[in-house]
Amino acid sequence: MNSGKLIGAYVFGSVGRGQHDSLSDLDVLAVVENGSGKVDEALVASLIPDDLTPLKLSISWYGRNRLREMFQNGELFAWHLHQETIPLFDPHQFLKALGQPNHYRDCLADVASFQKVLSEIPLQVSRNESNAVYEAGLIYVCLRNIAMAASWALCEKPDFSRYSAFRLRGYYPCPISLSEFELTMSCRMAGQRGLDPPKGVDRSFVLDLFERLEHWVQGLTIALQREALHGR
Structure with missing residues (x-):
């Protein structure tokens, strides 16, 4: 299903930390509207700067509400995103609006x-x-x-x-x-x-x-x- 609405797309992982090498994937978070499904991967790929296109693309798909829940729960992946994302497509500053995740308790x-x-x-x-x-x-x-x-x-x-x-x-x-x-x-x-x-x-x-x-x-x-x- 590729009828979704893309809310934001962000690089994270080793590229987000500025530590990528020949072994690195290009980790991209794609945030979509709840219940709408994914968007075409080609749309996400089109947002990637030319200097990063040689890296193997790995997209993590999340709905808006699930990410908000992860930040509220203080999940480790939320802290991962909070520390090191680079926006590719961010018209509404979605991740920034979520603020700092709650304390990680798990x-x-x-x-x-x-x-x-x-x-x-x-x-x-x-x-x-x-x-x-x-x-x-x-x-x-x-x-x-x-x-x-x-x-x-x-x-x-x-x-x-x-x-x-x-x-x-x-x-x-x-x-x-x-x-x-x-x-x-x-x-x-x-x-x-x-x-x-x-x-x-x-x-x-x-x-x-x-x-x-x-x-x-x-x-x-x-x-x-x-x-x-x-x-x-």
């Missing part, structure tokens, strides 16, 4: 949600070693989202970069190396973009990463619980 719940996904990885990769690349990509997703949520309590402001796990303050450093993390990121991108999977990713690699991360995330949860007691 840090522990969001960490627990991705911790649960992480905990299921050993079983899946043990059942079938051909799942190793996919499960390694899931490690990237879980670790990044856990770190983004934790950054609310442990950093001066939420960190939505892909390397947020290596920038947390007041807690032990991430127990996997940057090169190992980037290998999991390559696994995720291989699945999303249909690229050849990286070499060196097998069941033992995935299980080794999981073993190190499991205890680190458990300790991180305890640290966040302490922060919550102090009202952060």
